[in-house]
Amino acid sequence: xxxxxxxxxxxCLKKEGIxxxxxxxxxxxxxxxxxxxxxxxxxxxxxxxxxxxxxxxDGYARASGKVGVAIVTSGPGATNTVTGIATAYMDSIPxxxxxxxxxxxxxGNDAFQEADIVGITRPCTKHNYLVxxxxxxxxxxxxxxxxxxxxxxxxxxxxxxxxxxTGMADFVWPKxxxxxxxxxxxxxxxWMIKQSIQMISKAKKPVIMAGGGVILxxxxxxxxxxxxxxxxxxxxxxMGLGGFPGTxxxxxxxxxxxxTYYANKAVQDxxxxxxxxxxxxxxxxxxxxxxxxxxxxxHIDIDPTSIRKNVEVDLPVVGDVRNVxxxxxxxxxxxxxxxxxxxxxxxxxxDKWKKERPLEYRFDKKIIKPEFVVEKIYEVTKGNAxxxxxxxxxxxxxxxxxHYDKPRTWLSSGGLGTMGYGFPAAIGAQMACPDETxxxxxGDGSIQMNIQELATAxxxxxxxxxxxxxxxxxxxxxxxxxxxxxERYSHTGLDVTPDFVKLAEAYGAVGLxxxxxxxxxxxxxxxxxxxxxxxxxxxxxxWKSKVYPMVPAGAAIDEMIFDEEKKTPxxxxxxxx
Amino acid sequence: xKHTISVLVENKFGVLSRVSGLFSGRxxxxxxxxxxxxxxxxxxxxxxxxxGDDRIVEQITKQLNKLIDIIKVVxxxxxxxxxxxxxxxxxxPRKSDKAEFxxxxxxxxxxxxxxxxxxxxxxxxxxxxxxxAFIEIIKPYGIKEFVRTGKVAxxxxxxxxx
Numbered sequence: 235x236x237x238x239x240x241x242x243x244x245x246c247l248k249k250e251g252i253x254x255x256x257x258x259x260x261x262x263x264x265x266x267x268x269x270x271x272x273x274x275x276x277x278x279x280x281x282x283x284x285x286x287x288x289x290x291x292d293g294y295a296r297a298s299g300k301v302g303v304a305i306v307t308s309g310p311g312a313t314n315t316v317t318g319i320a321t322a323y324m325d326s327i328p329x330x331x332x333x334x335x336x337x338x339x340x341x342g343n344d345a346f347q348e349a350d351i352v353g354i355t356r357p358c359t360k361h362n363y364l365v366x367x368x369x370x371x372x373x374x375x376x377x378x379x380x381x382x383x384x385x386x387x388x389x390x391x392x393x394x395x396x397x398x399x400t401g402m403a404d405f406v407w408p409k410x411x412x413x414x415x416x417x418x419x420x421x422x423x424x425w426m427i428k429q430s431i432q433m434i435s436k437a438k439k440p441v442i443m444a445g446g447g448v449i450l451x452x453x454x455x456x457x458x459x460x461x462x463x464x465x466x467x468x469x470x471x472x473m474g475l476g477g478f479p480g481t482x483x484x485x486x487x488x489x490x491x492x493x494t495y496y497a498n499k500a501v502q503d504x505x506x507x508x509x510x511x512x513x514x515x516x517x518x519x520x521x522x523x524x525x526x527x528x529x530x531x532x533h534i535d536i537d538p539t540s541i542r543k544n545v546e547v548d549l550p551v552v553g554d555v556r557n558v559x560x561x562x563x564x565x566x567x568x569x570x571x572x573x574x575x576x577x578x579x580x581x582x583x584x585d586k587w588k589k590e591r592p593l594e595y596r597f598d599k600k601i602i603k604p605e606f607v608v609e610k611i612y613e614v615t616k617g618n619a620x621x622x623x624x625x626x627x628x629x630x631x632x633x634x635x636x637h638y639d640k641p642r643t644w645l646s647s648g649g650l651g652t653m654g655y656g657f658p659a660a661i662g663a664q665m666a667c668p669d670e671t672x673x674x675x676x677g678d679g680s681i682q683m684n685i686q687e688l689a690t691a692x693x694x695x696x697x698x699x700x701x702x703x704x705x706x707x708x709x710x711x712x713x714x715x716x717x718x719x720x721e722r723y724s725h726t727g728l729d730v731t732p733d734f735v736k737l738a739e740a741y742g743a744v745g746l747x748x749x750x751x752x753x754x755x756x757x758x759x760x761x762x763x764x765x766x767x768x769x770x771x772x773x774x775x776x777w778k779s780k781v782y783p784m785v786p787a788g789a790a791i792d793e794m795i796f797d798e799e800k801k802t803p804x805x806x807x808x809x810x811x
Numbered sequence: 812x813k814h815t816i817s818v819l820v821e822n823k824f825g826v827l828s829r830v831s832g833l834f835s836g837r838x839x840x841x842x843x844x845x846x847x848x849x850x851x852x853x854x855x856x857x858x859x860x861x862x863g864d865d866r867i868v869e870q871i872t873k874q875l876n877k878l879i880d881i882i883k884v885v886x887x888x889x890x891x892x893x894x895x896x897x898x899x900x901x902x903x904p905r906k907s908d909k910a911e912f913x914x915x916x917x918x919x920x921x922x923x924x925x926x927x928x929x930x931x932x933x934x935x936x937x938x939x940x941x942x943x944a945f946i947e948i949i950k951p952y953g954i955k956e957f958v959r960t961g962k963v964a965x966x967x968x969x970x971x972x973x
Binding site: 364 | 876
């Protein structure tokens with residue numbers, strides 16, 4: 235029996251087990267939306283902006299490990315998704331985005347709401363398609379989900395001309411996908427794995443550098459086993475937070491530009507770096523010529539292009555991180571080394587560094603320090619929340635002062651650094667995990683980039699907690715201006731910001747404010763009581779606070795600057811062991 | 812270092828722009844590019860000439876391999892192969908030089924494929940060196956127009972590694 239393209243699309247989504255779709259309607263996708271209207275068991279969540287639809291799908295994907303789905307219309311609907319798609323692409327998040335397109339006979343005619351979205355998204359998708367014939371639709375959708383979710387995951391876009399959504403065809407769901415030109419390597423080379431064990435057993439000062447790949451491949455358990463067995467300290471890239479327990483004895487927290495003193499020291503001093511699911515991004519390596527000068531590098535990653543792109547690698551292992559770690563662990567069993575004995579002086583050295591310069595900030599009785607807010611969020615949630623962030627200082631403080639013990643509890647735009655990501659991502663995460671507490675740690679700048687999504691959260695009764703660290707500045711840029719541009723605050727002051735409490739109330743959400751340190755915990759506790767609507771919390775924080783330590787751009791990662799002002803006593807962070 | 816890279820691709824629309832977009836987006840350089848169908852009409856072959864140090868060329872081949880529509884990438888640097896390029900050159904020698912010019916074209920096994928009252932068009936094929944030498948020699952005779960196909964390359968029998 236022939237059915238139309240819109241129906242075929244919905245059948246495909248059912249086959250893929252899709253329950254939530256984020257989207258925004260428009261002229262050329264009317265047929266699809268009309269069919270979705272009757273669909274039971276498949277919910278379309280109307281966001282207030284297409285960019286937010288893609289971020290929400292992305293947040294859903296990161297929190298659940300499933301593929302996120304968004305549907306938008308042609309032209310501006312499609313171009314509005316570009317930032318969302320690029321965000322997912324940089325962080326390897328599996329998404330399938332459907333964009334409407336003008337009818338095939340009008341393509342190229344500069345028709346109303348026409349944009350060459352396949353051309354526009356070519357460099358920021360893992361792959362994309364223009365479906366020209368309804369007969370190819372099911373096959374294309376099947377391939378798109380396969381490509382998005384396998385290998386190194388990523389977003390895939392499917393452009394659907396209007397006549398494809400109305401054209402008739404038989405629905406044939408391909409039993410399997412076979413793309414001859416797409417065969418990711420899942421298993422590491424056996425010889426390379428044996429060599430890795432040799433290198434690990436010889437190393438006196440090894441460091442594991444764990445990245446987003448650990449989370450994407452579900453290898454947290456294996457990583458922990460490896461670190462514990464071989465007694466190797468672990469540092470995480472920002473994308474890797476949660477891949478290894480942040481409160482673990484062997485954890486050194488995050489490395490890089492705003493990494494901990496001890497993580498950066500350890501990396502620079504190490505004789506072996508085991509990069510697992512990382513891409514040695516410039517925010518992590520600092521000046522590459524001075525990165526870990528004495529270390530040999532083992533690099534485990536599923537994407538061969540990550541290897542030797544930024545740093546020299548002595549031993550590449552291409553494969554799925556989880557599979558490779560499993561093979562490593564079983565190979566390790568054959569060795570009888572006393573790993574602990576070999577590492578004891580190295581681990582002692584790291585403990586020394588940890589004591590020398592722990593993560594710390596200046597507590598103040600009168601003014602709220604932003605770090606204090608993050609620390610308290612950690613305490614009131616007992617470390618069990620899903621934390622989304624925007625981008626800038628809020629993101630770095632959230633990375634430093636909250637400790638992530640489980641994968642998929644840290645959702646942040648790492649590669650692209652997209653302001654406005656966190657709130658819609660929190661919406662997606664809350665829908666994926668309705669029983670979890672979901673926070674968006676935001677800045678007063680970033681939150682305004684997708685603040686319209688309050689409506690989406692209210693109507694869907696999502697109890698997302700938005701904690702705005704309100705410093706009346708685009709804080710990270712201001713920090714750079716203070717440190718490197720003679721305190722010339724060119725266009726970083728947000729002199730007019732809305733009254734976030736009233737704004738929340740205007741949307742039908744709960745608005746709360748804390749202006750002094752002793753109001754912080756009561757406000758947070760109050761927010762946790764709200765179960766059926768979003769809570770927007772305005773924390774009026776010290777505008778002068780800066781993110782420390784900091785590695786200036788172009789420096790080696792052990793050339794860190796610290797908060798050296800001596801006015802108020804520093805307060806050590808309790809949670810760091 | 813100049814590399815000749817042969818890329819087997821699915822013959823679908825948009826593949827060429829995926830490949831060229833990869834080069835421009837990552838700051839790689841394309842010196843010459845030729846594309847044509849293979850015996851299997853569903854598959855096309857691109858021959859790309861690019862320059863870069865080992866690390867760049869390694870990235871180029873890996874990035875190409877990563878594109879979904881690309882079936883196979885071969886860097887001929889590591890393989891014994893033959894390369895050819897075809898060039899059409901329109902030359903207008905003076906009357907007194909015509910005989911000499913034709914002689915030179917013959918030495919290089921050039922074929923005259925068009926002649927008029929003012930010009931000859933010569934077709935010449937060969938590897939880079941031969942074509943460069945030919946162009947150098949006939950420059951004084953007056954080159955009017957000049958088109959080249961871009962290089963194509965094929966491995967010698969046995970695909971021996973150099």
